[in-house]
Amino acid sequence: MKRVAIIGVTGAVGQEFVLALNKHPWFEVKQIAASERSAKKKFEDAIRDPNTGILRWHLREPIPDYVKNMTIDAVDDINPENFDLIFSSVESEAARDIETKFAKHVPVISTSAAYRYEADVPILIPGINDDHIGLLDIQKKNRGWKGFVAPLPNCTTTGLAITMKPLLDKFGAQKIIMTSMQAMSGAGRSPGVSALDITDNIIPYIPKEEDKVRLETGKILGKLVDGKIDPAKMKVSCTCTRVPVLDGHTESVFVETATHVDPETVKKAMKEFSNSVSVTGLPSAPKEYLMVNEDPTRPQPRLDREINEGMTTVVGRLREDTVFDNGIKYVLFSHNEKMGSAKGAVLLAEMLYKKGYI
Template sequence: MLKVAVIGATGAVGQEFVIALNRHKWFELTQVAASERSAGKKYIDAIRDPNSGILRWHNREEVPEYVKNMVVSKVDDIKPENFDLIFTALESDDAKIVEPKFAKTTPVISTAAAFRYEQDVPILIPGINDNHAELLNLQRKNRGWKGFVAPLPNCTTTGMAITLKPILDRFGIEKVFMTSMQALSGAGRSPGVIALDIMDNVIPYIPKEEEKVQVETKKILGAMNNGSIAPAPLKVSCTCTRVPVLDGHTESVFVETEQTADAEEVKKEMLKFSKNVSIKDLPTAPKDYIVVHDDPTRPQPRIDRELNDGMTTVVGRLRKDTAFDNGIKYVLLSHNEKMGSAKGAVLLAELLKDRNIL
């Protein structure tokens, strides 16, 4: 068992880590850290509202027994050399300061954007760009670290990159246009104001989201070239919106392929990719990496987001697009708090352990 710590353990993403690591076959969560407000308290008390006494627990599952009485540490009190791996669930500004300190001695897997765009940092999605993991050893060498920082993609990028990979490999891609309908949980769990903003409403702008998706997709689907990643030469444009859905990002995707591709061929490629995906034997890997529905009313967040515990990307309305000479369009659903966040980070840790990088 590898000893791991979670930084930012009391927030929404940190809570997902606590769930994902419960009774894990390979990783043992031995320490949790959060803000000074929570430090020194038992975990169960740290997630309790100090005024009302109500638990600020955001998961449908109960708080796991193993973590309830674990005492929350200050971030500064964490001794990274005591761990085999550290998961961080921090805001980017904090991640820029904290993660390099930890990475000097210990691998860090991060949900923050702080290091995603640096040349020696891959943005890894297990099963999609596993070969980019070799860049982590170069990062260690470049920075003089024993560890590394391995960030996840933006949660909106994840589902789209997963579905584009089999299309790119078989047919090539010229252009991608995407419109997202993103869940509230992706904006954090702020009470009050966001509820007033979103009810009976669609918010057509999410700061920095579109830029993240456009850059990250090309980096993830790019090729390793002399110790760096050459971004994929496709063009990506998107519009990201917030909708009154609790969990699960829905995306409408239009793809111009290099070679002619009909909907049935694309479906076959997606399902073949799902069946043969490289990470299928890892503990957190879903039984189905991609599911393709023929029912034109699917996917739907309320029905489909928990498939395989939120680790499956669900595709539907796969059909020919008439605006492109070689065009395909579809709708996808990806669970932003499972595959797109903490549980996806645990899956990445499993991949790196399996590859002897951890």
């Protein structure tokens, strides 16, 4: 068993880590940490509202027994040399300093954006760009670290990159236009989304989100050449919106390919890709990595968010587009708090462990 710590354990993503690591066959949570406000409290007490006594546990599953009475430490109280791996869910400005401190000694798997856009830091999605793993060795050498930082992509990027992988490899995707309909949970609990803002409403702006998707998609689907990532040569334009859905991001995607391709051929390529993804044997890997649903009313967040415990990206309404000369369009659904967050980070850690990086 590898000894792991969770940083930022009381937040929405930290709670997802608590659940994703419950009874994990390879990783054992030995220490948890959060802000000074929560330090020295038991986990269950730290997430209890001091005014109402209500637990701020936002997941449908109950709090795992192993963590209820664990005492939360301050971040500075964690000795990285006592661990094989640290999971970081810190989203504040402090994330970079915290992750730098620990990566000097031990691998850090992060859900924050602090290191995503550094030249020697890959943004990894297991089965999508495994060849970028070699950049971790360059990162360690460049920085003189024993460990490394391996960040997840933005949760909105995850589903798009997964579905675009076979389109880029098989058909030479050149342009992408995407509109997202993102769940409220993607904004976190604090400050989150005001009920008065989101009820009976759609908010057509999420700060920095569109640039993140554009930059990350190109980086993830690019090639590692001479120790650097050469971004994929395709243009990405997106509009990111917040909608009154609890969990799961839906995206409407339009793609221009290098040559004409019909929808049935694209469906076949997506299914073949899903069957070939190299995540077999990883405990958190879904049975189906990418699912194509023939029902014209799918995907839907309420119906599809629990497929394979939220780890499957679902595609539907795959059809020919009539604006692009060689156009395909589809709707995708990806669970922002599972594959796009902590459970996806655990899947990444599993892959790195199997490849000898942890």
